[in-house]
C-alpha cells in the first residue's frame with residue numbers, strides 16, 4: 001500500500017501492479033478535468049493502467065537528444081483548420097471540441113470536406129513563422145500532422161492524389177517548407193502520421209467499420225498502398241526526420257492492425273532513418289517492444305510517477321488540437337509551466353500544441369503564453385533542459401517540484417517554487433548533505449541566499465519580493481552527489497507534517513487506498529477493516545511539544561470500543577473513535593457524504609532533534625470500518 005512512486009519502491013503486500021493504479025484512479029477527478037473528454041478518459045485509463053511496470057532505465061543514444069530537450073511543439077494543421085470547429089453552422093458534435101475530428105463527427109462526405117481547401121489562405125501561410133514561435137517558446141523540436149485521420153497529405157505525395165500537391169496551385173508542400181525552416185532555425189522536425197485511421201481511403205480504418213466491417217485483406221491493401229509508401233516518401237524526401245509520431249491510442253490487439261504490419265512499418269523507419277524516434281502510439285507498447293523509443297501518455301495526461309523509460313505528454317493550451325473558432329478555456333501560463341516542470345521532475349517530456357488558423361495565424365492566447373514561457377526558459381531553462389528527476393518522491397514538498405542535474409562532478413538541485421511561502425521560509429526535507437551554496441537561478445551573480453541546515457532539514461530564508469510571477473527557481477549547489485534520506489514525511493509550507501496513506505514507510509493490515517471521489521468532496525482515504533498498523537518517519541529538527549490530530553470517517557450508530565493508538569518515542573496516545581456523521585457535499589443537490597472530521601488525539605514531547613518513527617495502530621471492533629484520511633502533527 002505505502003508506495004513511493006518516484007523512488008520506485010513499495011512496501012510489502014502491495015505489489016507495484018495494476019491494483020495499485022486502480023486504487024488511485026480518481027474517476028471523479030478525471031471527469032472534472034476532462035469533463036467532456038469521454039474518449040480521452042478511456043485512453044488515459046488504458047495508458048495509466050499500463051504504468052503498472054517500471055522498465056529498466058533505457059536511454060539509448062538515439063533518444064538522448066529527446067530526453068535532454070524536454071520541450072517541443074505539436075502542430076495540428078489540415079483541412080479541418082478551415083472548418084474552425086463548425087460545419088454548416090453546427091458546432092462539432094463532441095464537447096471535447098477536437099476540431100480535427102469534424103469530418104467524422106459531423107458526418108461529412110469526403111467530396112464536401114475537400115472543399116475546405118478553398119478556404120485556406122495560401123498566400124498568408126508561412127510555416128517559418130511557426131518554427132520561429134517554437135524557437136521563441138524555448139521548444140527544441142516540433143511535430144506536424146503530415147497526415148491526420150482525414151487522410152489528407154500535407155505534402156506533394158506521389159502515392160495519393162488526396163494531397164496538397166494535387167489541390168494547390170502553385171503547388172504547396174508544407175512538409176518541405178517546414179523542413180527547410182526547421183533546418184534554418186535549428187529545430188528538429190517530427191512528423192505525425194495517422195497510420196491506423198484514414199477516413200479517405202476506402203479500406204482505411206474508420207470507426208464506422210465497427211458496424212460495416214472490413215476484412216484483414218482489405219485493410220492490408222490500404223496499408224501496403226498508402227501507409228508504407230507514404231511513410232517511405234516522408235523519410236526519403238525531407239532530410240532528417242527526428243520523430244515519426246503515430247496515433248493509435250489502444251494496443252494493436254484491440255484494433256484491425258496486425259503486429260506484422262506494425263513491425264513492417266517500424267522496420268521501414270529503421271531502414272530509412274535509423275536515428276528517427278518512434279512513439280508508443282505506433283500501437284506497440286514499450287513493454288511489448290523495447291525498440292520503441294518513448295512512451296506517449298494519454299492526451300494532456302501528465303506524469304504521476306517517475307518512469308525510467310523516456311516518455312512524453314502531448315498537451316493543448318485549451319482543448320482542441322486543430323483550430324477551433326470558439327475555444328475559450330485557455331490554461332494559464334503558470335499552469336502550462338508547472339505541467340512542463342512536473343514532467344521534467346519525473347523524467348518526462350512535454351509537447352505543447354498549436355492549431356494555426358487557415359491563414360497560418362496562431363491564436364493570440366497561444367502566442368502570448370508561448371512568449372512568456374520562452375522568456376521564463378531563457379532565464380531558467382537550465383533547470384529544464386538536460387535536467388531530470390531527483391531521487392525523492394516528486395510530491396514530497398507541497399510548495400513545488402524538484403529537478404536536478406550533475407555536471408563536472410557538481411550536482412545542482414533546482415527547487416521550483418510554485419507557491420512562495422508567506423513566512424518566507426522554504427522548508428526542504430530529506431537532503432542530508434549541506435549545500436555549498438543556494439541562490440536564485442535568475443541571479444547571474446549567484447548571490448548566496450541564507451539558509452540553515454540540520455541533518456535533513458534545510459530552511460531557506462527567502463527574499464521578500466517574489467522573484468518570478470510564474471515559477472521562481474532556487475539552486476542548491478553541491479560539490480558532490482548529495483546524500484538523501486528516503487521515506488521521510490516532508491514538512492508542509494508554514495510548518496507541520498501530514499501523515500497520509502501514501503507517505504508511510506510501512507503498513508500492515510488493511511491496505512486499500514481510495515482516491516478522492518465525488519469531485520474531491522470525499523478525500524483520499526484508507527479503508528481499515530482489520531487490525532492494522534502504519535508507520536511514518538519524521539525528522540524533528542526542534543525539541544518541543546507537538547499536537548497530533550487524526551482525520552477519519554466512522555459511520556457507526558454509536559461509539560464502540562474502537563481505538564486509534566499513536567505511538568512514538570516511548571509515548572502513546574489513545575483515541576476512542578468518534579462517530580463522524582454525514583455532511584452536505586454540495587448545497588441544494590441532495591448530495592450527502594460521509595464526513596471526515598479532525599480530532600485532536602493529544603500531544604507528544606520531542607526532547608531532542610532526530611528521526612522518529614510514528615506509528616498508528618487501528619483496532620476496529622465488531623466488523624466496523626474506519627476510513628482513515630491522515631494524521632497531522634504540528635508544534636504547539
Ligand code: GLC
Pocket residue numbers: 098100101247249299314321
Ligand atoms: C488523439 C486524437 C487526435 C489528436 C491526438 C493528439 O488521439 O485522435 O485528434 O491528434 O490525440 O495527441
